[in-house]
Amino acid sequence: VRHIWLADFGSPLYDWITAQEVWRSHIRSLISRFPPGARRILDLGTGPAVSAIVFAESLPDSVVTGLDLSEGMLNRARPRVAASGARDRIQLVRGDAHQLPFPDGFADAVAGHSFLYLMPDRARALSEAKRVLRAGGQLVLLEPQQGFRFPRWALWRKSLRFGISMFLWRIVSQVEGRFSTTSLGDLISAAGFVDVHVEPTLGGLGLIASARA
Numbered sequence: 001v002r003h004i005w006l007a008d009f010g011s012p013l014y015d016w017i018t019a020q021e022v023w024r025s026h027i028r029s030l031i032s033r034f035p036p037g038a039r040r041i042l043d044l045g046t047g048p049a050v051s052a053i054v055f056a057e058s059l060p061d062s063v064v065t066g067l068d069l070s071e072g073m074l075n076r077a078r079p080r081v082a083a084s085g086a087r088d089r090i091q092l093v094r095g096d097a098h099q100l101p102f103p104d105g106f107a108d109a110v111a112g113h114s115f116l117y118l119m120p121d122r123a124r125a126l127s128e129a130k131r132v133l134r135a136g137g138q139l140v141l142l143e144p145q146q147g148f149r150f151p152r153w154a155l156w157r158k159s160l161r162f163g164i165s166m167f168l169w170r171i172v173s174q175v176e177g178r179f180s181t182t183s184l185g186d187l188i189s190a191a192g193f194v195d196v197h198v199e200p201t202l203g204g205l206g207l208i209a210s211a212r213a
């Protein structure tokens with residue numbers, strides 16, 4: 001796995017930029033794409049667990065598993081989860097998204113907020129996501145979109161911290177590789193998902209993809 005030391009090293013900064021309401025509200029926008037009544041949620045690349053906590057707090061009947069490969073990120077995640085109102089329903093697991101430590105059909109929804117573009121073998125990560133979803137379960141991703149795009153003034157005005165996070169996202173995703181609507185949709189379909197929808201978000205900086213297993 002490339003660059004996981006970078007996730008370890010960058011975890012304090014990442015923790016700081018993502019622990020804020022604007023970030024949380026964007027994560028919340030993924031939830032409307034989960035299947036109705038989804039209970040078991042798997043959050044791939046959970047980082048400091050801001051995303052896992054948002055899912056658990058927004059869905060009071062859910063049980064959320066946050067998976068990450070970086071021990072540095074999980075060290076940030078643990079106290080954050082312990083301080084959250086949903087600590088009894090969030091489990092943190094260290095593991096590689098290329099080889100998920102979960103049985104077939106484990107989850108109702110698999111989410112990845114800013115995750116797939118970091119995977120060296122994206123096809124494999126998607127086929128693992130498909131394997132651990134129950135039939136009819138949903139995959140929901142938010143990923144960076146291709147093209148030369150600078151975070152719009154409106155984003156900076158929402159929150160300076162959010163502007164910084166988007167600026168850093170553009171730099172990291174320039175290195176790691178971004179998606180077009182078509183490339184992301186094709187990759188998801190190739191992994192065997194159906195009803196694949198991809199649409200721009202964040203003023204075109206990102207793409208939200210959803211698909212059924």
Ligand SMILES: C[S@@+](CC[C@H](N)C(=O)[O-])C[C@H]1O[C@@H](n2cnc3c(N)ncnc32)[C@H](O)[C@@H]1O
Pocket residue numbers: 001004007008018044045046047048049050051067068069070073095096097098112113114115118119
């Ligand atoms: C950009 S962060 C997203 C964090 C969180 N989902 C959020 O939006 O706040 C991506 C995360 O993916 C993790 N990651 C990278 N490669 C991974 C792998 N192969 N398996 C699992 N997690 C991985 C990184 O450690 C990092 O925490």
